[in-house]
Amino acid sequence: MTTQTLPAPLPLEGWTHIYSGKVRDLYVPVGETAEASPYLLVVASNRVSAFDFVLEPPIPGKGALLTALSNWWFSEIDMPNHLASGEDVPEIPAEVADRAVVSRRLEMYPIECVVRGALTGSGYKEYLETGAVCGIELPAGLTDGDLLDEPIYTPAYKAPFGEHDENITYERSVEIVGEDVASALREASLDIFTSARELAAARGVVLADTKFEFGRDPRTGELVLADEVLTSDSSRYWDAAVYADASLTGADRLSSFDKQIVRNWLAANWDKQGTPPELPTEIVSQTHDRYRELYVRVTENDPHNA
Incomplete structure (x- = not known):
């Protein structure tokens, strides 16, 4: 088993951090527990993983692009999904609004x-x-x-x-x-x-x-x-x-x-021995550009308008 220390989660007003995975951070409304809360805030980070390791540095803008693409696909797929809706759904904090969704507890x-x-x-x-x-x-x-x-x-x-x-x-x-x-x-x-x-x-x-x-x-x-x-x-x-x-x-x-x-x-x-090396600047840049190009091609939208 490989043990990695992930970056400290971003404190978000009205939400309590409960878990961080390789690339996502989960929160519940303040005062709620993971077992009982009807909602989860799912925040897509800019972290990138490969071969079960979280790598450095992160890919700038990655979380927003992935969230926008995922939400677009949800709108195209004729099946119930985890996105919460309704008047009682808590608001997404402004600082993560482009890379987070509120999910139903499943x-x-x-x-x-x-x-x-x-x-x-x-x-x-x-x-x-x-x-x-x-x-x-x-x-x-x-x-x-x-x-x-x-x-x-x-x-x-x-x-x-x-x-x-x-x-x-x-x-x-x-x-x-x-x-x-x-x-x-x-x-x-x-x-x-x-x-x-x-x-x-x-x-x-x-x-x-x-x-x-x-x-x-x-x-x-x-x-x-x-x-x-x-x-x-x-x-x-x-x-x-x-x-x-x-x-x-x-x-x-x-x-x-x-x-x-x-x-x-x-x-x-x-x-694959020890800690992975840091990704060079050109690899980070190329990866971001390809993520962005895919979003534009598939959705035929500008990611800034997502």
Whole structure:
């Protein structure tokens, strides 16, 4: 297990900090507890993580861009989500208004619902070793970045902060959350991914893979889409024109709009022993620019007006 000390949470009037993850900070209204409060303030920081480490320095503006993109996708997805609404919902403090949302309290499922429309990353490594990904057999001869005929659902067990998330089979997810819930998670994840991939393609972007998180509304029992959705941190996006360029092969065709820039630099400059090195200025700048470009391409909006 890796132990990291995160920066002190920002004090926010009217809210009490209860938890910090790799990139998000959670608060409840003053006087409430995490177990009883009907609302959570979810603040997206500018922190960036890779290989289960929070890296330095942060990416300026990242939290606002991810929040805007996630909120836009929530508006496009025909499914209940965690965003709270109504007269009783507490206001978001002005100092984090561009990178925070007020969420309904949910009973979160400990499953990361990963959907892969392409073979890359940890899935490709597993495929090279076993010919399968999370127990799903795939055709022989696939290469890094190849699109799959149909997206596949490859869940992961969501590990506590500082530990590695564990890829699991669908059967294992049934053991963890029960057959009805596991089936609902798989169906919802594949449906959302398929629709999002089609929309992204129309904007010149390949949605290669993503992960969703879901919870249960304790009042209604309904399945609710939660956390971030289809952001640059939770997904791989590639430039469709570059991907289709027949003169390019391997990683050269996988022009990324996500934090793969960070992953690639870190993989080339760190042996995964000890503390990761600081990200150079040009990597920080390139990552911010790609996050911004993705938002503009997918939403066709100016992020300053989000």
